[in-house]
Amino acid sequence: xxxxxxxxxxxxxxxxxxxxxxxxxxxxxxxxxxxxxxxxxxxxxxxxxxxxxxxxxxxxxxxxxxxxxxxxxxxxxxxxxxxxxxxxxxxxxxxxxxxxxxxxxxxxxxxxxxxxxxxxxxxxxxxxxxxxxxxxxxxxxxxxxxxxxxxxxxxxxxxxxxxxxxxxxxxxxxxxxxxxxxxxxxxxxxxxxxxxxxxxxxxxxxxxxxxxxxxxxxxxxxxxxxxxxxxxxxxxxxxxxxxxxxxxxxxxxx
Numbered sequence: 001x002x003x004x005x006x007x008x009x010x011x012x013x014x015x016x017x018x019x020x021x022x023x024x025x026x027x028x029x030x031x032x033x034x035x036x037x038x039x040x041x042x043x044x045x046x047x048x049x050x051x052x053x054x055x056x057x058x059x060x061x062x063x064x065x066x067x068x069x070x071x072x073x074x075x076x077x078x079x080x081x082x083x084x085x086x087x088x089x090x091x092x093x094x095x096x097x098x099x100x101x102x103x104x105x106x107x108x109x110x111x112x113x114x115x116x117x118x119x120x121x122x123x124x125x126x127x128x129x130x131x132x133x134x135x136x137x138x139x140x141x142x143x144x145x146x147x148x149x150x151x152x153x154x155x156x157x158x159x160x161x162x163x164x165x166x167x168x169x170x171x172x173x174x175x176x177x178x179x180x181x182x183x184x185x186x187x188x189x190x191x192x193x194x195x196x197x198x199x200x201x202x203x204x205x206x207x208x209x210x211x212x213x214x215x216x217x218x219x220x221x222x223x224x225x226x227x228x229x230x231x232x233x234x235x236x237x238x239x240x241x242x243x244x245x246x247x248x249x250x251x252x253x254x
Contacts, residue, residue, distance in 0.1 A: 001197045002192075002193055002195045002196040002197040003196075004107060004108060004111045004196050005111055005115075005196065007108050007112060008111070008112045008115070011109070011112045012112075012116075015028055015116065018031070025117065025219075026221040026222060029113065029232045029235045029236050030235045030236065030238070030239040031239070032109055032113060032239075033236040033237065033240035034240070034242075034243045035105070035109075036106040036109050037106075037239065037240035037241065037242070037243030037244035038247055039105035040102040040103060040104075040105050040244055041244045041248055041251070041253070043101050043102045043105065044098050044099065044248075044253060045251055045253055047098040047101050047102075048095055048098035048099075050253065050254060052094060053091065053095065053254035056087060056090060056091050056094075056254075057091070059087060060084065060088065063080060063084045063087060064084060066080055067080050067081070067084065095254075106240060111196050113232055113236060115181060115183070117219050117221070117231070117232035118182075118218065118219065118231070119183065119184055119217065119219060120182055120216065120217060120218075120219045121178050121182050121216065122158050122217055123158070124157075124159060124160035125158060126157070127155040127156070128155070128156050128157075128158045128215055129153060129154075129156075129214075129215035130154055130156045130212065130213065130214055130215070131151065131153040132153075132211075132212050132213075133152065133209070133210050133211045133213070134152065134208070134209075135148075135151050135152030135153075136152070137152060137208045138169065139152070139167060139168065139169050139174075139209060139212075140167075140168050140169075141156065141165050141166065141167060142165060143165075156177070158178070159177055161178055164176040164178065165177045169208065169209050172204075172207065174204060174207060174209060174212075175201060175203065175212070179199075179200035179201055180199065180200065180201055181199035181200055182216055183198060183199050183214070184213060184216055185198070185211055185212070186198065186200045186201060186202070186211065186212045187203060187210060187211035187212075188203045188204075188205065188207075188210060188211070189205075218231055219231065221235060222234070222235070
């Protein structure tokens with residue numbers, strides 16, 4: 001578990017309660033988006049100097065109005081342009097920190113959402129395309145009839161949870177399928193995993209296999225529309241954006 005995965009147990013529990021009372025998956029994802037957007041707007045309101053920003057916006061508006069009215073020589077225009085540019089940069093500077101902090105709620109939810117709603121295990125017996133990298137690695141399962149091709153791939157009948165299938169390299173067991181949680185890539189532990197962990201686990205050290213790719217099916221929360229619209233991303237980001245914009249308008253944030 002990585003640093004950004006720390007909220008996952010709480011989010012799993014809340015998601016389980018909502019599932020138990022019958023809330024559809026799409027609405028659960030949109031609720032997470034509403035919370036992330038609202039929390040981000042509150043953080044921005046709390047840590048941005050709204051009084052200073054209001055005065056700065058008024059000053060910037062006055063300069064812009066003066067620019068629109070200006071009808072003199074070009075030499076007189078340049079000081080106004082420089083003034084507008086300086087005020088815009090100052091506004092960016094004093095809001096940058098609060099804007100970064102406002103993104104943290106979404107950043108804490110996104111890894112959990114991806115792990116929970118991105119892919120799913122297929123029904124047992126469904127052929128799943130599995131590839132090892134590098135392709136030269138000699139890897140096997142317990143079925144001697146299944147051998148990897150020149151690209152290091154084979155079509156594996158997906159095992160039931162009660163009958164896991166080991167993946168071996170030179171008679172050394174690396175992982176078992178199905179993995180603890182669905183994920184399309186299982187790799188060795190890398191530097192970024194202190195931040196975001198791999199829910200499927202990791203390959204052991206000192207083996208030649210660097211990663212195992214599993215062609216698991218995507219979870220579709222919306223039954224119609226293009227493929228990019230059917231996953232969790234569309235519902236989450238739409239809800240987060242709408243809740244954030246509504247609160248920015250309601251609180252009159254600059």
